[in-house]
């Protein structure tokens with residue numbers, strides 16, 4: 001049984017130690033530490049120390065490329081997109097084109113950046129890496145009195161060349177079936193690249209996809225990702241508050257699908273529980289979500305994030321302490337099973 005939470009917002013080692021000890025006391029045996037562009041630039045040794053402290057107290061450690069290139073989940077800025085403007089994702093539409101502050105995951109410069117990140121992750125002594133919500137730009141734009149337009153990335157020259165090689169014709173502007181397929185293949189190819197290099201360095205690979213398998217989210221045929229050779233842990237994050245869904249139905253539906261695919265391909269299923277932006281009075285739903293994931297066969301449960309998001313205004317729950325207490329209580333109950 002793996003029970004964990006993500007941790008960020010603090011780089012003072014003595015406080016990290018106190019918090020990691022608290023995580024153990026509160027029923028966790030696993031932690032995902034975020035490791036952003038800021039961290040690898042300014043906290044490189046600190047991250048090594050943070051992983052060491054976490055492992056010393058008895059936690060399994062995964063590292064998360066938090067917001068790197070703005071193509072993974074995470075509340076973190078990217079310097080990469082400023083330093084390598086030509087490696088940003090391009091959006092094209094009839095009126096023109098723009099580059100957005102997200103890296104193109106087909107670009108050589110970004111792959112090089114990620115390979116350095118993996119190198120550093122391996123040097124910390126962490127057990128694994130956690131690829132969280134890798135995605136491409138997708139937006140819907142409605143002009144006055146006009147049809148809604150779908151605007152999607154990436155349409156840069158590198159992506160255009162790859163598209164033409166695959167399909168034998170120029171990449172269209174519309175969000176066609178081939179475009180959906182191409183975007184999915186782009187993310188799969190990126191994750192295969194990342195998981196292969198991490199695996200070579202002895203790191204386990206966990207991946208988390210958005211909980212809705214629709215083309216706009218990038219990967220809509222989850223099985224293709226689960227099947228990748230070096231993906232060890234496959235999961236999703238049915239954040240019912242964020243998607244305005246019913247906790248039972250949503251967590252159960254996503255958990256069962258994740259478990260089904262993992263059983264078929266002999267991978268470990270993981271489910272993330274929404275422990276951030278929990279509205280006042282609805283904290284009990286967090287307990288329900290944990291129980292539901294467990295009852296659906298998931299034995300690797302993680303909460304985003306430690307202490308209900310108290311360290312960050314943007315994602316804090318209304319009453320973070322109550323949220324964390326619920327998580328801790330459920331984890332301790334599950335540990336007995």
Ligand SMILES: [Zn+2]
Nearest residue numbers: 104154156159
């Ligand atoms: Zn591109």
